[in-house]
Structure formats: structure tokens, C-alpha cells
Amino acid sequence: MWDLEFRRPSKQTVVGFIVAWLGVIGIILLTLLVVRIGA
Amino acid sequence: MFGLHSLDFFTLMLYLAGVTFAGLWAARKVSTIGDYFMGSRKFGKAFMLMHAFGTGTHTDQAVSVAGASYKLGMAGIWYQWLYLFTTPFYWLIAPLFRRMRYLTTADFFEDRFSPSLAIFYTIFGLIYVSLQIGLMLLGTGKTANAITGGAVSPELAIAVMTALFLIYGLAGGLPAAIVTDFIQGFFIIVLSFLLVPFVLAEVGGFSGLHQQVPGEMFSLTAPGEPPPGYDRVTVFYIFMIVINALVGIVAQPHHMEIGGAGKTELEGRVGFTYGNMLKRICTLAWAFVGVACVAIYPNIADPENAFGMASRDLLPVGLVGVMLASMIAAVMSTCDSLMVDGSALVVKNVYKRYFCRDAPDSHYLAVGRWVALSVVAGGLLVTLTSHSVVGILKLTWSLGAFFGIAFWGGVLWRRCNARGAWAAVLVSGFLWYLSRFLWHWELAHQFALYLSGGFLAMIVVSLLTPPADKKRLDRFYTVLHTPVGDEQKLRDAGIEVELE
Secondary structure (H helix, E strand, O other), rough: OOOOOOOOOHHHHHHHHHHHHHHHHHHEEEEHHHHOOOO | OOOOOHHHHHHHHHHHHHHHHHHHHHHHOOHHHHHHHHHHHHHHHHHHHHHHHHOOOOHHHHHHHHHHHHHHHHHHHHHHHHHHHHHHHHHHHHHHHHHHHOOOOHHHHHHHOOOHHHHHHHHHHHHHHHHHHHHHHHHHHHHHHHHHHOOOOOOHHHHHHHHHHHHHHHHHHHHHHHHHHHHHHHHHHHHHOOOOHHHHHHHHHHHHHHOOOHHHOOOOOOOOOOOOOOOEEEEEHHHHHHOOOOOOOHOOOOHHHHHOOOOOOHHHHHHHHHHHHHHHHEEEEEHHHHHHHHHHOOOOOOHHHHHHHHHHHHOOOOOHHHHHHHHHHHHHHHHHHHHHHHHHHHHHHHHHHOOOOOOOOOHHHHHHHHHHHHHHHHHHHHHOOOOOHHHHHHHHHHHHHHHHHHHHHHHHEEOOHHOOOHHHHHHHHHHHHHHHHHHHOHHHHHHHHHHHHHHHHHHHHHHHHHOOOOOHHHHHHHHOOOOOHHHHHHHHHOOOOOOO
16 A cells, blocks of 8 residues: 555564664673673 | 884784785685675675674774763763664665675665666765775874874874775775675774773772762763763764664665675675674773773873873783784775775766776776775875864764665655655755754754655655656566575566676
8 A cells, every 4th residue: 555665574584683682782781781890 | 113112013014914915815816896896795604794893893983982982971882882773673684785686885776766866876975985984094093193102193004004905905806805804803803802901900990990980971871061072962862863873874885795795695684783793892892991091091182082092001012013903904994895885886887887888897897996096095085184083973974864765765665766765865965954054953953854854855755756667666676575596586587687
């Protein structure tokens, strides 16, 4: 209806995307940990 | 020698000789424009990861993040972390570049929209790569000058770095860039973390750091009134730079080869996503060094000198040479790629398209090398006319987004046509000009205005004008939706692509 070109994502796409987000969350947690050490 | 201990000088020379040899070795097999501009799409995950990391990470970023963190505290990390929340999306974006099977991003604009937009993009791409090359050389020149206590002038450092990446970059194109990035990537990791133990020792460890530096400097936001030349880092600011980055990332000229030079889509995905993830971790170290410098050097006139001063004063003999080599590695690994990308735009989308269609590849390679040289000359011109690394950085953030709106429209929305794409680029550019130069809005508000205006203009103009030719659209989306490895389907459909 809207002429949008979305396709159903593959398993590799979904799993990889979730893992990448976990990586980002890990980096933020690492940063928060580092700035609190010694405080 | 040049303000360096002989051991440092020897270390530096060893690195330079090694990386130049590796680049020239990779240049042996380059014989076509597919080899020169896209490495014949033959690289595996490790090379793609280090290539994305090396191309996306450069010394000026360490310099600017450390400088911004010196002024703003840990919030200065956002000057490079603007792409942090976009990083997972690289997993989705990388296959687009590989599947399109183009050599340049201008190929996309020509195929999907019009030759005129491709030409306009080529002009933007050349300005973009020149600005980036200038930005990197400028930042590293400043730092080399600080490390050597003024013995090496920024101009001399820039001249030496430029000469070195030209030697192998001109000969070997993208393959030389990717092979040398593999080595240089390790040096960039060294660059990022080498200073951390030394600044910690200087300030008395983590607890000493917290005693000497105000508590608000450890916050990841800096909502107060910013120092001149810096932005107020609020949650809205972070949100807008992430959105702007997500839109603009696809239009940066080098991302076509960062996503497209791998053997399959998975190589591009792993390289693009995790090469950049590695960079985000390095960014943490740069910001940390900047904050520690507040305790070590309470009153630096130019905060962008903080990283270089700490390197000069705190690193022992031998490691100063390693640091200098790492800084040069980080610059060369990006400049060589950008030089090739700028050259590809001119040779493929201007010279081959309009001036000389059927020459042998050896001819295009020769032209490509001259163009690459001109691109670097443009970068050197930038270094002569601009003095602020952060200033150029913010300019490049915006330029990519204008074309990014049209790119996303072309990929996701079949009804988007050439007039709509032109409207997106022109309206967003115009709104950027108004909000930046006439109204002097804060950066995040500029982003909000030109992104919403650009998308709106694209939608309205596309709907009010005739749709693109159906045959052309079918061809484009068939290629886009055919996974790498299934090229027989394209051949069966009578679709030819330039480099599978």
C-alpha cells in the first residue's frame, strides 16, 4: 500500500542485530564501571 | 633526532618501512579498476574488520575526544560515540552495500535516481574526503608537534605522513589500503591504550584521579553552559546526533567499499559492525586520558594538545616512538582508503561515464592515480585554511545526512523518485544553512530541523510528481533483494552487474 520495500529478515540478520546491541550495552556498562572505580 | 630519542626514531622508521613494504606487496596484483577500487571483493572477515576499524579510526579523533573530555569531562566521549547506538544497525546496512554490487555510492544515485544527482553526489564526495583527509592530517600534525616538543612542525609531520601513504596507496589502491590497515589496526589499539597506565600512575591511580578532578567531569552528560566552541551535551543532543548519524552514515563515500569489499555479505557485516565496536572501546580510553589531563595539566590553552603533551611527558623512551608510529598508522590507514574512494568517484562516475567510455583498465588506473593525488592535494589545502579539528568534524556530520535522506528514500520507498531525492538534498542543505549560519541554532536543533524538513520535502515532492520508470525500479530492487551468491538469478533475469 505504501510501496515500502521491507523484506522478512533472515535468522542471521536478527541474531546478529541482537548480539550487536548486547555489545553496545556491554561497552556502556564497561564505561560506567571505569568512571566509578576509585570514586 | 627531530626531538626524539634515537630508540624512538628507530622504532618509527621500522614501522614506516614495514607498512610501506606491505602496501607495495599488496599492489602487485592490481590490474583492473575492480581490483584498484574494490579489491575484487575478495577479503575475509579479519581483513574487513581491521579495514573498517583502521579506516574509521584516526588520530584526530583521539586528539579531539581527549580535548573535548578535557573541557567537558567524560561527556566529551560523544564527539566520537555519536555512532555508538548506530553500530548495531551496521549489521543491517552492510549487506545493502554488498548486494547493490556497485563500485561507488554515486553509482547508486545514478542507477536509482538520475545522472545529475550522481554528479552532485560526486562533488559532495570529493569535498567530504578532502575535508576528512585535511581533518586527520591537521589533528595528527598538531599532536606530532606537541610530542616532539616543537622539534617537528605540524607542516613537516603532515608532509611526511602524506608522502608515505601516497607511495603505496597510489600503487596499490584499495588492496594496499586493506592489507596495511591490518597492520595499522594493531598500532591504533596501542595508540588508544598506551597512555592509560601512565596517566593513572601520574595522578595516583583511580582514587587519586577522583580526588583531583571535580565529580561532574565523570558524568556522561554535560548539560551546563558549554565552553566556547563546544556543545551542550544533553540527552536530546545525544539522541539527535545518533539519528543524524544513522541517516548520514550510508552516504559517506568510503562505506560502499567497507561494506562491499568482502567475499560475501557476512564479511561486510562482521567487518563493519565489529571493526566499529572495537573503535568504541578505544574511544573510552581517549576520553579517560582527556579527563586525567585535567589533573595533570590544569590550564592548557588549546585542549586539543592534551593528548600530545601527555604522550611527550609521560611515556618512557622507546614508547614515544611507538606512540608516534601508532598515530601515523591511524592517519595513513584512513587517508589511503579515502584517497582511493575519492578517485573512484571521479574515474567511475565522471571520467568513464562522460569522457572516455571504452578505454582499457590500465588507462583508468593511470587516471585514477592522478585523481587520487589531486584528492590528497585538496586535503592539504584544507589543512592550510582551517585550524580547528572539532570545527571540521561537525561540518562533516551534517553534509552526509543531506544525501543520506535520499539514500534511505531510494532503498526503502519504491515511490521515491529523482525529484523527491533532489528535494531532500536541497531542502535539508538549505535548512542547515539557515539554522547554522543565520539563526546560529545549537547543533541538535539544526539536525532536527534539516532532517525533518528533508524527509518531508522528499515525500511531498515524490508524491506530487510522476513515479520512476517501473522497469528501472524492478531492476534495482531485484539486484537489492538477490543475496550474494545467487547471481545466477540476476543473469537469468538478464541483469548485468559490474562486479559480482
